[in-house]
Amino acid sequence: MSLEVIDIARISDGGSSKPQIQARVDLFKTWDIPSGSKILEIGCGQGDCTLVMAYLVGEQGHVTGIDPAPLDYGSFVGKQKQSHPTTIVLTIQAGAPITLGQAQDKLKQSEVGNRITFHRSDLEGFLDSSASEPLYDYAVFARSTWYFPSAEALTPMLVALRGRTKYLRIAEYSTDIQGDIAALPHLLAAISQAEFNSRDNNLDRDDNIQSIITPQKILELTLKAGWVFKKEDVIRSPEDQEDAGWEVGRVLSEGYRIRSRSYSGASRQEYADALISAVEESKRALGPNPKLRTLPTWLGSWA
Template sequence: MSLLLPFPRATAPLTLDDLDGIAKIYPHGEPDHLKIVRPQIEQRASLIKTWGIKPGEKVLEIGCGQGDCTVVLATAVGDGGSVTALDPASLDYGSPYTLGQAQAYLKASSVGPRITFVQADPIAFLAQTTERYTTAVLAQCSWYFASPQVWSDILAALLQRVDRVCVSEYALSAGDPRAAAHVLATFAQAALEVHKDGGKSTSNVRTVFSPARLKSAAISTGLKVESEILMRPPEGMLDGKWEVGWVLSAGFAKEIDDHVKDEREKAVVIAARDSVQAAVELLKAKDEKVATMDIWVATFVKEA
């Protein structure tokens, strides 16, 4: 892995429309990596514009990971705002850069003074903090939760600390037919994950929620939907390619053998994997590549 390169100092304040400028202060070691980062930043900026996050806001981001949404949030809130970016994962977790490396890099950037990174369980953090926030953001992180109850518990805790909750998650739909393989790969991973301990898993898909289930749980905790849309990811966003690649890898096949002992249950996971392979072969026949599935974007506020 390349060392993180020094980021260019901004000569003027960044805005959400300066996607290249934001991408250049996100960690990347080699020039080609910018091609991967740029669509991610574009998608995060689209989220934040949809949610209407304004300068001066005090944002709590749950599931910040390496900070691709954090850096865009910090741009949006400006010098008068702040982002508390929370993630329970080990600082050694992540690739090509660990959470610790990426977060340290962003802290040293031009928007770093606006960011506070916290390594903590979200529910434990919300139980002990006395801070109030204008907005909580959960951007494509719910599938990392160990169980559906974690999602409900986080929302219940947020009710006491925020004015609104902004959520995005993969929608399990393929408005672009090239994304069908990504949807199938998600269910293949989910079929394997139910045979693991969710609290110890390090997979990208640990608990699958549909938008309907996320929304139902939010309403049950006392929130109401203020707005919701489906968003098509930018061309070049590689999440679908990465997830499909993992499902078709030898490592995934080994995990099936390691974790699924019942032959009928194993047949289900293998069939799910085979369906991903079949979808990829159809794309290859048309000289097309895997795309990333739709993203559900919603804003919730407290019931009056």
């Protein structure tokens, strides 16, 4: 555990766990973004990555985080997640869930708060507004693309960013578990969630995985939008990063199975059931109380 992770955890004051912070420090360092950079973060959510980047970018840097989600949207706090009220209620555990807006406000009041600006907006609307700088150093998607309903949603954003940032950085989970069997439950849970959200007329915004967008697809779309690819990296997730456990827990909850069976034809439901079984078995194969590994992250750099 590095000193900076401990220090960021202190600033976060319980908002982010150390493994979550470590995972984002790893992203930032692999991207090689220099101190003093002006960063635009697309899909910042409650600001986990925003905080880490604001810390690491130093006093001369700044991070503008944008997200179109309503400020009263439920947010992760520690291991808790508040379910969106309009969707089927899945496992909600006791805890102290706070909203997106509350989480962002808290970060604004922290000692790096003056390096952070949040806007509730989609990217195109934000870039057209007076709130946007004419030019950023870096535009960053920090594992936010799987939350888009489809890869096609990326295209207008990639086009809109041309000329508005010097560099582009995208990080997203990789479906290549690289021989680490402890990451298989997370992979299969992602396949299961993406299955549901790829059905016609089904979309549960409460799933953290709406669609699986592969590096191959990201490379294809960035190329089309005129970005020049510079390099790619793959990094493993910190051993105790909780995302694998969250996503697997979600898929194995009773509410999830009910939801899975509430829509679509019999054949599709059977397929969905088989995916849930596969998640279950992949977890059981790791033994009692297994330590699940979060998927590796693929990182791309463009200019």
